[in-house]
Amino acid sequence: MLKRMPPAHKRTNDPERTKRDIIEVATQEFASEGYSGARVDAIAARTRTSKRMIYYYFGGKEQLYLAVLAEAYRNIRALEDQLDIERCDAREGLRRLIEATFDHDERNPNFIRLVSIENIHHGKHLKQNPQLRQLNASVITTLDRILARGRKEGVFRNDVDAVDLHLAISSYCFFRVANRHTFGALFDRDLSEPKVLAKSRTQIVEMILAWLGAKSTG
Amino acid sequence: MLKRMPPAHKRTNDPERTKRDIIEVATQEFASEGYSGARVDAIAARTRTSKRMIYYYFGGKEQLYLAVLAEAYRNIRALEDQLDIERCDAREGLRRLIEATFDHDERNPNFIRLVSIENIHHGKHLKQNPQLRQLNASVITTLDRILARGRKEGVFRNDVDAVDLHLAISSYCFFRVANRHTFGALFDRDLSEPKVLAKSRTQIVEMILAWLGAKSTG
DNA sequence: CTCATAATGTACGAACTAGTACGTTTAGGC
């Protein structure tokens, strides 16, 4: 029988806080190092608790990552809620939604990085969690309504659907955060610099509006 | 003194082939698993040679990755060369360049994935290799010429520079390959499906042309 | 043919890493 070290300090039980603490630290670590690059020990070390608790609450590294990913997706819900889109015309509504998407991606680089990481791993974890699909459906619904309104107003073409549109908007907003490092290195342009950022923000709006306002070809 | 197993078969020395072989297999492994997820032993196993040679020629895992990245960038040089852009008007030239970028990204998912991976690692390897910058500079030069011509022809706005334009084109083409998995899972649309792909290819061209043809605001 | 050097193969080891065995403490119901 070995002599065990007694706990260093007095303990306080607080399961909710412990779980939140682990998720927060793990989000940092996974977003920064990737799934395989992340170290369970590194996460544990920066937690107010021990590695034991990661396994107690989450079961293992992969399930912890799953929880981190789910939490990240949950936190972005309904970015279009406070935009008051119904109150203005279609072009203005769309402008606000694009800017909200742009600002969201800019403000949440960890989320962007987690999505990139998830794609590196062929989206296999996301596919395991069907409920996350619903969280993103709302963007499509909103875009659908804006598109319908714009067509009725006669300012939008009708051969672009909501998912096409979301792809166009999202790709730009996502890329300029996700690929900041290589883009910056290759083209000498720091996309996070305020002036560059502001110009990009204007340009994606102009781009989408010009596109939807154009006559369809063919 | 231990008895060593004699080599299983007769050996053939072919350093160039060995190096190429290693790079090819390593490209697959890194692109598929990420930098940290890639296993040196896994690479060695799928090579016609042994792990020893990886260290002999490249020095280590990180340097091997560096070589893979450099090779991937080198292989994409001058995608705009055979487009005969100078022979047609600005809008047509730009259309061809956009389509070439689109097709290139579609055909080279491994390259796309390596760039994603490099960004996960904050671009630190790319930054170590300044000569790769020049390989990408040509796209900007080409875009610059097209833009100048278009302005002279009076069909392009003049407040969009070549790097802005490249960002717009590249983000779309890149994203739809890089984020295929999460996008497909969340929005039920398989971006690699031929019909969807063809529509996207048309749309990015329309988008960019509509944008550049629009009057500048403000 | 000889010999030096480049190229290669096999077996091994040190360090790292996810996960666990085992024991202790806290907290709340009664």
Added chain:
DNA sequence: GCCTAAACGTACTAGTTCGTACATTATGAG
């Protein structure tokens, strides 16, 4: 106050993974 279950801590292990020690073979120059 007592008792049980949940919450927690420490030390350890088994397996993996990068890298290397050591030895051998091919090849081309002279």
